[in-house]
Amino acid sequence: xxxxxxxxxxxxxxxxxxxxxxxxxxxxxxxxxxxxxxxxxxxxxxxxxxxxxxxxxxxxxxxxxxxxxx
Amino acid sequence: xxxxxxxxxxxxxxxxxxxxxxxxxxxxxxxxxxxxxxxxxxxxxxxxxxxxxxxxxxxxxxxxxxxxxxxxxxxxxxxxxxxxxxxxxxxxxxxxxxxxxxxxxxxxxxxxxxxxxxxxxxxxxxxxxxxxxxxxxxxxxxxxxxxxxxxxxxxxxxxxxxxxxxxxxxxxxxxxxxxxxxxxxxxxxxxxxxxxxxxxxxxxxxxxxxxxxxxxxxxxxxxxxxxxxxxxxxxxxxxxxxxxxxxxxxxxxxxxxxxxxxxxxxxxxxxxxxxxxxxxxxxxxxxxxxxxxxxxxxxxxxxxxxxxxxxxxxxxxxxxxxxxxxxxxxxxxxxxxxxxxxxxxxxxxxxxxxxxx
Numbered sequence: 001x002x003x004x005x006x007x008x009x010x011x012x013x014x015x016x017x018x019x020x021x022x023x024x025x026x027x028x029x030x031x032x033x034x035x036x037x038x039x040x041x042x043x044x045x046x047x048x049x050x051x052x053x054x055x056x057x058x059x060x061x062x063x064x065x066x067x068x069x070x
Numbered sequence: 071x072x073x074x075x076x077x078x079x080x081x082x083x084x085x086x087x088x089x090x091x092x093x094x095x096x097x098x099x100x101x102x103x104x105x106x107x108x109x110x111x112x113x114x115x116x117x118x119x120x121x122x123x124x125x126x127x128x129x130x131x132x133x134x135x136x137x138x139x140x141x142x143x144x145x146x147x148x149x150x151x152x153x154x155x156x157x158x159x160x161x162x163x164x165x166x167x168x169x170x171x172x173x174x175x176x177x178x179x180x181x182x183x184x185x186x187x188x189x190x191x192x193x194x195x196x197x198x199x200x201x202x203x204x205x206x207x208x209x210x211x212x213x214x215x216x217x218x219x220x221x222x223x224x225x226x227x228x229x230x231x232x233x234x235x236x237x238x239x240x241x242x243x244x245x246x247x248x249x250x251x252x253x254x255x256x257x258x259x260x261x262x263x264x265x266x267x268x269x270x271x272x273x274x275x276x277x278x279x280x281x282x283x284x285x286x287x288x289x290x291x292x293x294x295x296x297x298x299x300x301x302x303x304x305x306x307x308x309x310x311x312x313x314x315x316x317x318x319x320x321x322x323x324x325x326x327x328x329x330x331x332x333x334x335x336x337x338x339x340x341x342x343x344x345x346x347x348x349x350x351x352x353x354x355x356x357x358x359x360x361x362x363x364x365x366x367x368x369x370x371x372x373x374x375x376x377x378x379x380x381x382x383x384x385x386x387x388x389x390x391x392x393x394x395x396x397x398x399x400x401x402x403x404x405x406x407x408x409x410x411x412x413x414x415x416x417x418x419x420x421x422x423x424x425x426x427x
Contacts, residue, residue, distance in 0.1 A: 016354045017178065018185075040257075041248050045351040053323065058350040060319035063189060 018069050020045035020058035029056070071130060071277030072137050077285075078120025080104040080151075084127055088138040098147040105151045115162045115289075116385060119405070121155055122288040123280075128152040129295040133222055134276055156296050160303075163293065163377075167384045170376040175369035177362025184309075184357045184379055188316040191383050196390050197321035199397065200328035209332055210270050211403050212325070213263075214279040215393065219291045220263040220341075221276045224249035226291065227311045229298035237363030238308065245315065245352045245360065259348075262341045269338035272408075282404040286389040293385055297378055305371030308364050309378030312356040317383070318349035 011027030023029065024043045030036050037056065045058035049067035052059045073089060076082040083101045087093045105124065112118045128151065130136050131143040142148055173183040200212060219226075224246050234242060251257035264274035273279070280288075297307035326342035336343075361379075365372045396403040 014354075016358070017181075019354055020350065022351065022354055041252060041348065041351065043244060043248070043351055043355070044347075045354060052350075054347055057347050059323060059346050060350045060353065063185070064320065 015069070016045075018067060019062055020048050022046075071134060071275070071280070074123065074127070074277065074280040076120075077123045078108065080108040081120050081124045081127070084124050084151075087142070088127070088136055091138045091140075092142055092145070095147070098145065102147060102151045102154070105154050109154060109158045112158075115158055116166075116388065117285045117289075119285040119288075121158070122285040122292060125152065125155040125159065125292050126280075126288045128155070129292065129299070130277075132299075133225060136277075156300075159289075159292065159296055163381050163385075167377065167381045169373075170380050172372065172376070175365050175372045177358050177366050180362040180365045180372070180375065181357035183376065184312055184316060184361060187376070187379055188313050188383065191313075191317055191387065195321075195324075196394060197324035197328075199394065201324035201331070202328070204328055204332075204397070206332055207408070208397055208403075209328060210272060210408055211393075211397075213267055213270060213272060214282050214404060214408065215284075215287050215389070217263070217267060217272075217274075217279055218283050218287050219294070221260050221274065222291075223259040223263065226294035226298040227307065229295075230304050230307045230311075233301045233304040234308075234364060236367055238360050238367060241355045241359035241363055242308070242311075245311075245355055248348055248352065259341070259344065262344055266338045266341040269334060279404075279408075282406040282408065284389075284392065284403070284405045286385065286392060290382075290385050290389055293381060297381075303374065303378070305364065305368070305374030306378030306381065308361050309375035309380075310382035311378075312353075312361040312375075313379035313382045315349050315356040316353040319346045319353065322346050322349065 009025055011023065011025035013027070014022040014024070016022060022043060022045050028036060029039060029044070029046075047055050047058045047062075048069070049062035049065060051061045051065055051067075053061065073085055076085040080101065083097070083104045087097060087101065090097075092098070105121070108118070108121050108124075109115075112121060115121055127136055127139075128148055131139045131148070135143075170183065170187050173179040196212070200209065204212070227242070228246055231239065231242060231246070247253075249259050251259070251261070255261060267274040294307070294310060297303045297310055322342045322345035326339045326346065329339045329342060361375050365375055393403040402408075
């Protein structure tokens with residue numbers, strides 16, 4: 001994340017170890033038909049463990065289920 | 071905020087000074103004497119009502135203010151009294167907070183250490199109790215206890231911004247921007263919390279229930295202000311904030327469940343729902359970029375980051391135990407029990423689904 005990227009505000013997806021994908025910047029999250037998903041904050045965390053109660057967003061459940069990404 | 075009631079000799083002097091918009095120089099000098107005597111006499115500064123409310127009011131002069139205190143924020147005598155309590159409070163923390171094991175001073179190791187520390191945060195689970203068993207009255211007490219911080223949510227952490235650089239600063243500001251509503255005042259967490267209080271029939275003016283808050287609930291916020299207002303303690307401020315964010319999303323889901331079980335709708339649940347989603351984001355940024363980024367930039371702050379995290383968890387853990395003990399015994403967890411709820415709010419009904427869009 002430390003790299004200089006110039007002026008563009010390209011989106012980035014951070015793959016958090018043992019946790020969600022953080023989505024930051026100009027990335028639209030849509031359903032298969034293109035409908036935008038409700039999004040109430042600039043940076044969001046997408047569930048990666050499959051057990052969130054607020055999918056597609058993360059609710060921290062991965063912390064109690066021993067989810068590992070490695 | 072209006073002037074609260076005094077809780078002993080030191081706060082008695084301060085409350086009198088505020089009531090007279092500052093009083094005379096000898097009167098202000100007597101505050102320092104009362105504070106020194108209270109510090110010498112206290113057996114547990116964290117549960118010392120007189121010292122905690124005194125420190126809270128002295129800090130409050132630099133937040134939203136206290137009636138009668140506009141000219142007192144930078145009064146040197148009051149600052150001296152504040153410094154004396156702060157020194158005693160920091161000594162108490164250094165004595166009693168279990169220091170976590172050191173880790174490597176890189177961002178990923180710091181994040182791992184913080185996730186591990188916050189996962190161990192055991193103790194009786196207030197959130198599970200609220201989800202399954204709490205009464206309407208206990209839910210109201212929970213909001214009163216949380217209101218001391220939540221009505222100024224993120225303010226104590228904001229003091230750290232100009233003390234940081236680079237990755238840690240960007241991360242702190244990214245989290246704070248979300249806490250403050252991302253530019254929309256109605257989405258500010260403090261505003262959403264005020265809405266939840268109103269939904270339970272509680273007043274939501276800052277300080278409305280200060281007299282009801284036990285010393286530990288006040289101490290919890292004082293520790294945040296102590297860390298935030300001293301550049302020397304920036305590592306502890308960041309560590310505490312990270313731990314706070316990292317112990318939020320799961321409990322808030324439980325609190326939200328309790329709110330719904332008791333029949334309240336989205337206008338009360340919104341605050342808790344918001345934190346489930348927001349803090350699942352914040353905790354990743356807080357652990358790795360904010361706390362980890364700070365330690366990478368200033369490796370000598372590693373110990374303070376871990377100390378701050380442990381300090382917040384410890385003090386809030388004590389408070390949680392006290393609340394749990396009181397509720398288990400069927401008594402109030404507050405210093406001043408709340409008046410009985412109005413009929414309108416005692417029984418929950420239907421039309422509570424007007425979540426602000």
